[in-house]
Amino acid sequence: MKRSCLLELGIILICLTASSSVVFGQIDNSFQPTGTATWNLNGNWSDGTLMNIPSSQFDERAVINSGGTAFVDVPVLEPGAILLGSSAIGSGHLEVRSGGDLKVNVNSPSALQNGGIIVGGTGTGSVTVLPGGSLEAAGPLTTGTNSANLVTVGSASAGTAIMTVGSASFSSNFHTFSNANFSSNDFITFNGSNSYTTEISGSNSATLNATNAANLGGSLHVNFAGAPTINSSWPLLEASAVNGNFSSLSTNASLTSGQNLFVSTTSLGGGRERLDLNLKEVLVLQIDRNTGTGTITQPGGSSINLDGYSILSSQGSLVSGTWNSLATSGGLGGGWTESNPSATNLSELKAAGSGSLGSGSSVSLGSIYNPFAGTFGPPAGDISFEYTTPGGEIVPGLVEITGTFVNNLILHVDPNTGKGRIRNLSSTAVDIDGYVVNSASSSLTSGSWDSLDDQNSAGGEWLELLNVTNGQIGEVDPLNATRLGPGGTATLELGNLFNTAGSKDLVFQFLQEGAVVASQGTVVYEPIVDLTGDFNVDGRVDSGDFLTWQRGNSPNPLTAGDLNTWRANYGNTGSISAISSVPEPSSILITMFLASATMLSLGRFR
16 A cells, blocks of 8 residues: 655655665554544544554554554554553554454564554553454563453454464453464463453363463453363463462352362473363362361262372461371371471371272361461461372362351351341450441342441441442441450441342451551351350350350350350350351369359459
């Protein structure tokens, strides 16, 4: 396609007056339409003087910042670079359709013309390569951190979408379909702010390819077209090395208990590695926060063999002293050996043969968990569990934690009734003067929420936030703080605040007295059962409630009436299936409790 006569005349004049080779300044050539229009039209582009399709031969960078979408459906001239969304209030979009062929090349290398593609400079941008289309950039592909930026390769339509880049660094959103062919001639990096979504159809998945390393980070979301087959694997990428991991992995598939979706790295030889997505039936470690007991179970339909396992805690929450190891119990065929147990690691190996857990079977490991270990705060990601198979595979098992004991403030939500309450189950008193509960899916019921403001708590000092909705409720006390004693002895009832048909996505934050930054609380979804004598509100009447009375934290502190209430109801438990009952103590133990209680009450009431 010819340039304008004016430009050609200018070139001739320069050539006539210069003795050296011609070098042009780098030029931004901007897309003018605000809607969807073809790339391949001179009149859709302007460098401020001339209107021509950008070309690397004239040291031009293609800039789309008008809010428009430039589509490519035929082979077009090669720009020196592409910038989508060059200003904070601007946006630009590129769509390579079937038959489209767009190459980004370097003629005179510079900061502007590097053969690369920037998606969302300071603004917002997107790139879409559809089946039958091809986009090739000699330089780097980079996406800005704006959460609206998006690179999509492929679609549900037939055909192959091809995208090749010099290198790739993703910081926002990257989306591939199973018919995507994406490759980098250098590295692929998923930064911490990135969200990678991949579509899988049957056994088909997009396999990204990097000549050099792949660096993982951010989140991975997997959408399956139909129900995936258990014990299947799908290749996600190949590289010279796979470093790091995704911070989270989610899926649209409905997985049952004991089914785990995880990624693993396989050596291909020749200095190459592959990252695979796996769906397997795995063992489950169940932990009851309230009792500390740990149990390895196989809820699936097959038998699973193992010859080693590890339970890890980043906060030092494990208890080796009451661990009933397989070496001690002789479980799973015996012959197990403990491996340097500690508060952060409980591991065992079986030197000869393997143990087997059949469908529906389990093995108890005793009391292995201390919910109050570590610092005050949410125990997110504290416990992990993995085991080895006789074939040498390291399998990440699942961890299911129940119970309400947490070294933090909790929002206790009854999933059956929607009732909610704030409790302090930590070992220290906490003074708060504000809290907020958020739900991205609007699963709150602000109309039936019984706020502290409604209850005239603290003399009416609490004030609801303005404009509470089913997506957010909260309140503050601008004058004083409310103290929540340790061990669950104080409870702030909040009425029916949760929609039982909604998503369990509540986020609870509270403001400690004197703090300017909110603390993250813990949300527990367990039935709320109020038991007479259950002074620490853990769903059972046991020795813990006696200690609560003894410390002066029962409803009527250190009174004989509260003591008799505890004695009359000792051993009662709520109908919380996730919490196992406490064994009946011996009569000698009860007598000792009563004797010490009588002496204490006499000493306090002289």
